[in-house]
Amino acid sequence: MESPPPSSQPLVELSGISKHFGEGAARVDALHGVAMTISAGEVVGLLGPSGSGKSTLLNVIACIVEPSEGRMLLDGEAVFDGRWLRRDLRRLRLEKIGFVFQTHNLLPFLDATDNVALAMTLTGEGLDAARRRAWELLDYLQVGHRRYAMPAQLSGGEAQRVAIARALANRPRIILADEPTAALDSVRAGIVMDLLSRLAREQQAAIVTVTHDEKIMDRLDRIFRLRDGRLNA
């Protein structure tokens, strides 16, 4: 399939985002005045030393951590402006955001198909339709031949591709990944990153990945570096 031309449609827009945990002597300022815009079709990396705020920033974009101040738009919708603007944050996450973790977190008692299909049934899709779409996604991620395998029978790279298929189940425009290649060797890490890049372009998604992994740096379109909660792009 021909990739569509790069688009500049912003999918993640943050301005003045700060987050502190605790108060008084115990206060930790995890993020200070973070501003960033990430557009459809981009794969960006969040880098920085341990404790610099990468996970906090990813969890803010995921609407899991509530910022202390600032403004955030996701897929053009204002979702935070000093306070959450939506009450149904769980639904917001289901609709707009896909998650890929360091380890695949697949449910061990469901096969590859049903691990992907389950995520779709949470938004009300019927099981048969969900399974058909799960097969399409598993084919797209080049792991369709393992559709009936249980997670324990999958290699690390296969399991991570099933987990990416699951993240795509509800057609999110924003994919958040936490060290998605850390447990993979360089060949498999390259395959996973190539698939993420392809889906960013073909599905016009924005992919934000926390990484320490030198093997994948050349696969990122842009790198944001955090230090002590501040961004130096």
Ligand SMILES: Nc1ncnc2c1ncn2[C@@H]1O[C@H](COP(=O)(O)OP(=O)(O)OP(=O)(O)O)[C@@H](O)[C@H]1O
């Ligand atoms: N729930 C919390 N309560 C209190 N402090 C927290 C909490 N979560 C994070 N912090 C603190 O906020 C700062 C940023 O943490 P964060 O986990 O975002 O860093 P990180 O860059 O992801 O680190 P790592 O690479 O080690 O995962 C750290 O000082 C951390 O101790």
